[in-house]
Amino acid sequence: MHLIIAEKHIAAKRIAAILAPKKPKQVRVSGMDTYEFKDEDRTVVMGLSGHIVQLDFPKAYNNWQKVESKELIDADVITTPTHVKIVNALKKLGKEATHVTIATDYDREGELIGVEALEIIKKVNPEVDFDRVFYSAITKKEIDDAFANPAAIDFNLADAGHSRQVIDLVWGASLTRYLSISAGRLGKLFLSVGRVQSPTLALIVDKEKERQAFVPKPYWEIYATLRDKSGELFNIQHKTQKFWDRGEAEKVMDIIGDNATVSSVVRSKKKDKPPTPFNTTEFIGAASSIGYSAANAMRIAESLYTSGFISYPRTDNTVYPESIDLRAQIEVFKKGTFKEYAEKLLAKDKLVPTRGKKETTDHPPIYPASLAKKSELNDQEWKLYELVVRRFFATFAEEAEWETLKVRFDIEGEEFKANGARLLHAGWRWYYPYNAPQDRLLPALEEGDVLSIKGKEMLDKETQPPGRYGQGRLIKLMEELGLGTKATRHDIISKLYSRAYVHGNPLQPTKTAFAVVEALEKYAPTITKHDMTSKLEEDMDSIAEGEIQEENVLTESRKMLHDVFAEFEENTEKISESLRAGLREDKVIGICKECGSKLMVRRSKRGSRFIGCDGYPDCNFSLPLPKSGQVIVTDKVCEEHGINHIKIINPGKRPWDLGCPQCNFIEWKKTQEEEKRKQPESPKPEKITDVPGIGKVTAKKLEDAGVSTVDELEEVNARELSKSTGISVGKIMKWQEAIA
C-alpha cells in the first residue's frame, strides 16, 4: 500500500481528489478520515494537523520547587504525542504501507512535520521505503508534476527546525521558571520568557520609556478665516506651521489686517497606486484598522477558510501564483452582493494584478475562494469576508487620481496658505473604500483675488509623545524584525495580554513588564533582542546546508545559557528584589484620602482580595474587588476619587473595564438599595417552608441538620450546612438572601 501524508486534512482530501482516477473512498481509520483509491497500487492519503508531537522534559523535571531551573539546560528532551488519534492512525496505516510519500507544506516546518510522522511509522515498520514531494499550490498541474517527480526528504532541513524547537524549549522553560521563582510568582501568575515574546515585550516597554522621557514643547499655530465671493467661510494657515516662539507668533497676529490677497494658485494631479495582495500581516493590519484585534481577525479568517469562503489565511506571499485562474475567480462574483464590482473588472481586456514585495512558495496570497451570501455569515465574519473580496478586486483596479490645489495668500507681507484635494477618478478606491482620505474643497480662487478677513486665531499647542503600538503596527514591526511567523505573531500578542504584561489597544505595558524586561536586559540580554532570532536563522541555514551539525548549534546555545545562569547566581538577591518591587508597583492604585498612605490590592487572611490601605491597622479604609481574574491597574485616574481605574482579566474572556473601584462600589451600593426599595412588600417569611424553593422534604433535611426556623437558616454558615445536608452552597445562599 502507498501511504501519502499531508500536513492537514483538507490538503489530503484535495490531493486525493486530484490523484485518484475515480472519486476516492472516504475511510475512517482510528477516528480519522482518510482517502483511499486504486492506482497502480492501493493508495491511502491522510492528513496531519501540523505538528502532532511536542518536545518536553521528562516528568521528573516537572516540579518547580524541587528541580533547579538551571538543570533544565542539560536535561533530556523527549518527544511526546499531542494528537493521539492521528498518531494511532499513522501507526495503523504505517504498518501496512510498503511505500510512504511525505507531502507536507513546502517549508522548514513542513519538512520537520513530515519527519516527525515518518519517525512514528518507522517504529512500527522500520524497513519502509519513503520519498518526498514538493508543491506550492494544490492545483492539478502542481500536484501531478510533484508526484511525477518525487524527491528525497531533506533531513538537514528538518534538523534545522528541530534545533529551533530545542533552543526555544530550553531557553524558554529555564528562564520562565527562574524568573517566576525569583519573583515569588508561582501558579497561574508565572512570569513567562521566550525567544519571541520577550523581544516583543521589550519593544513595547521601550516605546513606553520613550513616551515617559518625552518633554512636550509648546508651539503656536496661526489661522485666519476668510469669506469667499459666495459668502462661505474658510480657514487658511500661516506658512510657518509651528511657531516655537510665542512673541513671534504674536507679532504676526498683530499685523493681520482686513484683507488677504491671493498670491498664487497651483493646480496639480496626484496619483495613488492600488494596494498589493493580502498576506497575513497585511490582512491583520487592515482588519486592525477597522476595529478587529489580531487574534480575533485570525480566528474569523480561520473559520472563513474552513467554510471554503477564503483561501488559506496563513501566508507570507503577496504575489498571485501563475497557477490561479484569476479571471475565473472574479467571475465567481458575477452574482451576489459584489456583482457591479466584478462586472466592471471583467469588462477589462487584460487583468493585471499588483505585486507585493514578498513572493514565497508556501501558499498564495489571501483571496476570496467562493461566493458567500450575507445571510450565511455573522456580522463580524461578513465584514472580514467583504474586506478580502474588496482587497482582491482592488489589486486589479486602476490608480486613483486626485486634483490638488495649493493656494498662497498675502496678508500685509506675511504668507498664508491653504491646500485642497479632490478625488477626480476613484479607481481602486471605489472597490476598496477603507480609510479613504476626505476631499478638502476650496472655493474657486484666482491670483489677485482680494478677500475679506473675518477672524483670526492663535492656537496654543504642544508636541506629542510618540504613539504606543497598535496591534496591526506591532505585527508589522515583528515581521520586519523576523520575530515569530505569520501563524504565531497574533498568538504571541495574546500571550502578552494573558500574562498581564500589557493591556489596552494600543498596547500599554504594566509595571511587571517593565520589571521583567529590565531584569532580562541586565542579566540575560540575549533573550530580549530580535538578534537571537536572526542568529538562530543563520544557524538553521547552516544546518540545512549541511555545513554544521545540529548538535554543535545546540551545544553552543546551551553554553550561552549556562553563562546567563552564572550571571543570575551572582545577582540572585538583586534580581529578586527588583522584580518584587516592580510587581508591587502594579498593585498600587493611588493614595488613601484618609491617611495619605498607598492604597493597594491586597489579600485577606482568608484569601479574598480587596483594596486596602498601607496604613493599616491605623487606617482601615477599604474597597471590594471581584473574586476572580487578574487585577490590572490602568493609568487612567478617577477625577472624583484620585485613584486609578482598574481592569479585570479572566483567561479566555474579554477584559472587564471596571473603572474607578470607588465609583464602582458606590454604584453597586446604589443599585443594591434600589433593588431593596423595589421589593419592600415581600415580608420576611415566617415558617421555613415559606421561603421560596423550600418544600416539605427539604425542610425535613434542614431540620435533621439542626435548622428548623427562618432565623436559624439566616444565621447558619452556608458552607457547613452544605456539607452536612448535601445541598449546594449556592442554593442555601439564595435562601438566605431571600430572607434578608
Place this chain on the structure above:
DNA sequence: GCAAGGTC
C-alpha cells in the same frame, strides 16, 4: 504550571 511552531 514552563516556548514556539504547526493546525481546528
